């Protein structure tokens with residue numbers, strides 16, 4: 394089968410995008426999806442995203458996300474932002490969108506090349522002595538540390554992701570964070586399903602911003618996150634019981650289009 398694909402990146406978190414409105418690709422074919430994401434034998438990406446028609450008439454489209462290991466997974470923030478840019482490229486939307494992903498409905502808009510995506514409200518945050526755990530559409534373990542630049546993310550991230558604590562929960566993503574200033578944090582993320590460090594993780598930096606506020610490491614409701622792939626920002630509203638109006642913003646770009654035999 395010949396498949397037309399598009400490659401997008403959002404702060405270096407890269408995705409194969411497929412317009413699957415005519416159901417050209419099957420969601421059950423783990424091997425094909427893994428092969429397309431393979432950096433040596435395929436196109437190469439941290440994940441693959443299908444743009445599909447939604448059953449909800451209020452939606453512009455539906456997002457189906459797979460990690461590079463070929464398995465469908467939980468929400469991908471950078472992927473969601475890239476998908477909005479892809480929907481604009483396809484002429485499905487102009488500068489605003491509403492779509493359904495695995496964690497529910499998302500709104501988004503594009504302004505001056507920056508794609509902003511509304512994330513789900515976050516109620517539960519587990520604050521522990523040496524880490525904070527929360528789910529921002531995907532599960533995230535957040536560690537505030539020094540010298541984030543020299544950490545062996547693959548080794549230390551995998552040790553936490555495969556630890557007893559997360560065994561029953563399908564693992565977790567792991568974020569290592571160093572404060573840079575009152576409202577700016579440097580973040581490196583080990584991603585579940587890629588099983589390595591990625592250059593940026595959208596649900597990860599969202600988790601970091603909320604964790605930083607919750608643990609009084611910042612008083613700002615708009616936080617700048619510096620990742621190895623670029624800069625993102627997260628704004629939110631702190632209510633008594635939850636965080637709402639959580640917006641993840643940053644660039645999302647088409648890299649190339651191609652055709653692959655699979």
Ligand SMILES: N[C@@H](CCC[C@H](N)C(=O)O)C(=O)O
Pocket residue numbers: 406439460466467468469470471472531532565566584585586587591593594595596597
């Ligand atoms: N890159 C993502 C997160 C993708 C999901 C993650 N790998 C998981 O399985 O939890 C993002 O930008 O949020």
